[in-house]
Amino acid sequence: MDGVYRLNYQGLEDLELLAKIGDQDREALATLYERYGRRVFVLAVRILNDPVGSEEVTQDVFMSVWRRGATYTSKKGKFTTWLFSIAHNRTIDELRKRRRDRSRENDDIDDHLNIKSNDMSPADAAVAQSEYAKIRAAMEQLPVEQKNVVELSYFKGLTQTEIATKTGQPLGTVKTRMRLALKKLRTALSAEMGAQV
Amino acid sequence: MTDSKDNTETGAGMDARFEDFAAYALDALDSDDERRAVESLIDSDPEALAEFNELFETAGLLAIAVPPVSPPSHLKANILKLAAEDSAPTTIQSAPAILRPAFWGTRIFRSGVAVSATAAIAVLLVVGALGYQNSQLSDEIDTLRTDISVEAVAVATLQSELSTTVTDSETKVASMKSDLEAMEHEFGATTEKVVQQEEMVSKLAIANDALRQALRDQSWLTYVAMKEGYQVESWLAGSQQAPAQSEASGLIAVKVVGNEAVFQVHSLDQPRPGFAYTLWLMGNGAPRPVAQFEVSEIGTATVPFLLPAPLHYYSSVMVTQEQVNEIGNDPSGTMVIFAETN
Numbered sequence: 001m002d003g004v005y006r007l008n009y010q011g012l013e014d015l016e017l018l019a020k021i022g023d024q025d026r027e028a029l030a031t032l033y034e035r036y037g038r039r040v041f042v043l044a045v046r047i048l049n050d051p052v053g054s055e056e057v058t059q060d061v062f063m064s065v066w067r068r069g070a071t072y073t074s075k076k077g078k079f080t081t082w083l084f085s086i087a088h089n090r091t092i093d094e095l096r097k098r099r100r101d102r103s104r105e106n107d108d109i110d111d112h113l114n115i116k117s118n119d120m121s122p123a124d125a126a127v128a129q130s131e132y133a134k135i136r137a138a139m140e141q142l143p144v145e146q147k148n149v150v151e152l153s154y155f156k157g158l159t160q161t162e163i164a165t166k167t168g169q170p171l172g173t174v175k176t177r178m179r180l181a182l183k184k185l186r187t188a189l190s191a192e193m194g195a196q197v
Numbered sequence: 198m199t200d201s202k203d204n205t206e207t208g209a210g211m212d213a214r215f216e217d218f219a220a221y222a223l224d225a226l227d228s229d230d231e232r233r234a235v236e237s238l239i240d241s242d243p244e245a246l247a248e249f250n251e252l253f254e255t256a257g258l259l260a261i262a263v264p265p266v267s268p269p270s271h272l273k274a275n276i277l278k279l280a281a282e283d284s285a286p287t288t289i290q291s292a293p294a295i296l297r298p299a300f301w302g303t304r305i306f307r308s309g310v311a312v313s314a315t316a317a318i319a320v321l322l323v324v325g326a327l328g329y330q331n332s333q334l335s336d337e338i339d340t341l342r343t344d345i346s347v348e349a350v351a352v353a354t355l356q357s358e359l360s361t362t363v364t365d366s367e368t369k370v371a372s373m374k375s376d377l378e379a380m381e382h383e384f385g386a387t388t389e390k391v392v393q394q395e396e397m398v399s400k401l402a403i404a405n406d407a408l409r410q411a412l413r414d415q416s417w418l419t420y421v422a423m424k425e426g427y428q429v430e431s432w433l434a435g436s437q438q439a440p441a442q443s444e445a446s447g448l449i450a451v452k453v454v455g456n457e458a459v460f461q462v463h464s465l466d467q468p469r470p471g472f473a474y475t476l477w478l479m480g481n482g483a484p485r486p487v488a489q490f491e492v493s494e495i496g497t498a499t500v501p502f503l504l505p506a507p508l509h510y511y512s513s514v515m516v517t518q519e520q521v522n523e524i525g526n527d528p529s530g531t532m533v534i535f536a537e538t539n
Contacts, residue, residue: 026280033273041268043260055272062276066283077250081257088260092224135262153225154259160220161227178219179252186255 014079022070040087047091095157138188146181222256407495426453433536456504465496475519480512
């Protein structure tokens with residue numbers, strides 16, 4: 001009957017699962033992990049280029065959800081935005097900490113993912129691939145300068161001042177490019193992904 | 198959108214107050230002061246909050262802009278294990294904390310104790326008592342976290358000790374089981390030896406009885422030979438007609454006066470079930486069965502019988518296996534002794 005039990009959890013909304021987490025329900029945490037654990041993990045891998053470190057980050061993120069999930073309300077925005085924000089913040093913190101410890105190679109952004117997609121079901125992989133393809137397509141439509149500031153900030157963990165120094169552009173230009181990039185992404189993804197944006 | 202010379206690059210038409218919102222959403226601000234400035238603005242300006250939420254949610258979508266791969270299969274188990282080891286999730290019932298916009302709770306989550314304390318000071322400047330309350334809650338959370346860590350260490354220690362105890366017990370049980378098996382093996386071997394010895398004793402007893410019987414027979418033969426006038430008339434040894442595997446031999450003693458005789462035989466096997474040995478006198482007309490007898494455990498027998506005629510009237514003696522009490526006119530069973538009288 002375990003399968004039926006899990007199926008019931010799969011049918012719950014994110015907020016319902018968070019409420020159960022408030023009651024120390026680990027099955028609810030497991031269900032949230034199944035929904036979003038992969039995204040948190042690959043985001044960390046994308047930024048850290050370190051699967052082991054990314055496991056630690058993912059653990060930290062979901063332990064934060066476990067400890068603080070009960071405090072979340074929809075007034076804080078979409079749950080996924082909240083979760084990915086925690087994940088990104090935690091990952092960037094780790095990246096910057098490592099940078100302080102040692103100089104890190106500035107790898108090409110798309111060249112360092114060596115993990116193979118071998119554990120996903122075909123259906124999940126198809127959905128994930130579809131979402132990924134849409135976001136990447138929207139990214140590719142950005143002017144290259146705007147795309148660069150997004151990738152250098154979000155995926156490489158550089159601050160806007162560091163980006164200005166690295167690219168030789170004025171700080172104000174970097175700020176503007178960041179803002180324009182997000183605006184254009186939102187417009188593009190609103191058409192592609194509808195309610196998700 | 199691929200034109201890098203897009204005139205929107207200039208940022209024309211954008212509110213300069215919001216210039217750091219995107220950097221905040223992308224975690225690209227350089228200092229906590231910049232972050233606090235953004236938070237202060239969106240706390241006080243609904244238009245700023247709407248602009249910020251739009252950028253913040255879009256930045257969240259970038260988390261999906263990574264190739265779809267799967268985390269290691271053990272990661273989920275690790276997280277659930279940590280959750281099990283962790284104490285109860287903290288439920289903060291403070292309404293003001295819940296009413297904050299999305300970025301605020303997130304920032305507090307990320308910052309830890311030091312940033313929480315700093316954030317609390319900023320909140321004090323903005324919302325006074327609200328920030329103070331939040332600071333208290335942060336302190337309480339930190340205290341709870343410390344308590345949880347201490348308890349987690351204690352639980353881990355207990356688990357370790359319990360694991361060691363269980364391991365020791367399992368080792369002792371395994372050792373005792375091994376010893377018991379060895380004892381059972383030795384006991385089994387001893388029992389087998391006892392059974393063998395009992396069988397040997399039984400065989401020796403049978404042999405002893407047979408020897409006693411043979412001795413009694415021999416004594417009787419000697420007695421009758423000396424006291425009652427018997428003399429050995431014929432030594433019976435196997436002839437060519439006797440079975441090759443038979444080692445049986447015997448003699449016939451005849452009383453000096455009268456027609457009483459004794460047949461004594463050695464090394465006969467036990468007859469088949471339902472059969473007995475029959476002594477035949479041959480060569481004086483039809484074969485004459487004169488006695489039917491059994492043998493001792495060692496194959497000996499002393500059989501008194503009456504001679505129908507003097508022994509020298511007969512040319513040979515035969516011993517066959519015949520059915521008990523069903524002796525015919527001629528020997529028909531298996532022959533074990535055939536010897537000429539001499």
